[in-house]
Amino acid sequence: xxxxxNALPQLNGTMFLTDSGLETILYFVDGFDMxxxxxxxxxxxxxxxxxxxxxxxxxxxxxxxxxxGFILDTPTWRASSDWGTKLGYSAQSLDRANRExxxxxxxxxxxxxxxTSPIVVSGELGPRGDGYNPSELLEPDAAQAYHAxxxxxxxxxxxxxxxxxxxxxxxxxxxxxxxxxxxGIPVVISFTTATDGCLPTGQTLGQAIEETxxxxxxxxxxxxxxxxxxxxxQDALDTGAAWVKRIRGMRANASSKSHEELDNSSELDxxxxxxxxxxxxxxxxxxxxxxxLGGCCGTDHRHIEEIGSVCA
Numbered sequence: 202x203x204x205x206x207n208a209l210p211q212l213n214g215t216m217f218l219t220d221s222g223l224e225t226i227l228y229f230v231d232g233f234d235m236x237x238x239x240x241x242x243x244x245x246x247x248x249x250x251x252x253x254x255x256x257x258x259x260x261x262x263x264x265x266x267x268x269x270g271f272i273l274d275t276p277t278w279r280a281s282s283d284w285g286t287k288l289g290y291s292a293q294s295l296d297r298a299n300r301e302x303x304x305x306x307x308x309x310x311x312x313x314x315x316x317t318s319p320i321v322v323s324g325e326l327g328p329r330g331d332g333y334n335p336s337e338l339l340e341p342d343a344a345q346a347y348h349a350x351x352x353x354x355x356x357x358x359x360x361x362x363x364x365x366x367x368x369x370x371x372x373x374x375x376x377x378x379x380x381x382x383x384x385g386i387p388v389v390i391s392f393t394t395a396t397d398g399c400l401p402t403g404q405t406l407g408q409a410i411e412e413t414x415x416x417x418x419x420x421x422x423x424x425x426x427x428x429x430x431x432x433x434x435q436d437a438l439d440t441g442a443a444w445v446k447r448i449r450g451m452r453a454n455a456s457s458k459s460h461e462e463l464d465n466s467s468e469l470d471x472x473x474x475x476x477x478x479x480x481x482x483x484x485x486x487x488x489x490x491x492x493x494l495g496g497c498c499g500t501d502h503r504h505i506e507e508i509g510s511v512c513a
Contacts, residue, residue: 202307203322205361209387209422210270210319211449211493216513217270217321219452219495220260221505224278227252229469230501237287239279241298244305254309259502261313261320267513268317272493273310274364275302278327281351296354299324303358323389324355324363326377332367332393332428333460334401341416344376349383356384364389366452366497367428369401374413378420391425391452396459398437406437410444425450428497430457430472431480438488450493451481455500463498471499478507485512 211217224240227233231252233243243249253276264271277299279288285295303324310320329347330336339347348365355363363386365377374390381388392400392409399405410424424447426434431453438445455477456463456470463470477500485491494512496504 202359203361205319205321206386209321209362211272211321212422214490214492215270217272217493218260218264218267218505218509219272219274219450219493220257221496221500221502222455222498223256223276225469225498226256226501237279237284239284239288240276241280241302242288244276244298244302257309258313260505261309263502263505263509265313265315265318267509269509269513270319270321272321272323272364272495273306274323274325275299275306275360277302277325277351278366281326281329281348283329292350296350299351299354300358303355303360307359321361322359324351324360326351326363326365327367328369328373330369332369333463335369338370338402339372339376341372341375341379344373345379346376348377348380352377352380352386353384356386360386362387362389362422364391364425366391367393369393371404371409371412371416374409375416378413378417382417382420387422388420389423389425389450390421391427391450393428394426394434394437395429396433398434401460406434407440407442407444410447414447423447423449425452425493427452428454430454431477431484432457435480435484438484445488446490449491450495451484451491452495452497453477453481453500454498455496455504456498469499471501474503474507477504478511481508482511
């Protein structure tokens, strides 16, 4: 059941780590067959379940060794209806998959949480379309209707919060937030940016946050940035504007390549974990309200270890 839904511990300013690039590790490193780049079906196989358990335990051990918290996200980025239909899931089986993913994380928390390393269980959802180049910009009502079922599954299963990763435009961000509000669960909106620090639509990060807040009465608990390299968005945060304070987390890509270059790449670019962590450290020195730190595409436990070493 939910433990922190009404009092998320990462809001008190202490540092929390997340995991890294789950899907890119499973696909490029471990060689799992992952249609539609979906990781949640692997929880249905003994081999997949064991690998995902090992993956998260490796990351939680890093947080525990640094006496910092951990955000334990479910592997359900693709577990929404359009993607589920492509994978052969009915509405009922998708609901079951999302609930079981939350329970999997609750069980891991029971095994690994310590007084100095609280673990927050977060239901993870992704965009309806492509996380790099959306073919359709959703209106808020359509986005709320689309994400409502997955949001309800997370809430009913006992997740503490929901994290929406790789969100590309305001309409979907607003709809996701309203879906979370309708079931009473905290939600974090994580936008992705292109190499110029703007959303894939060309809108600035500041405009996107301000518009989402205005449309939802400051509904998101906080914002994050993911699936972009630190050098892509660091200048966009150097404004001193009020909206920057709404960003509390980042899960960057290991590679400085553009989204288009990554889409066309057949090999994993893991970058330099030491340099990557130093870039996080530099950002955190300027903006110490950014306290939730993890990785996205191309990162692995090495990047999280380095972040923990230099930022904790």
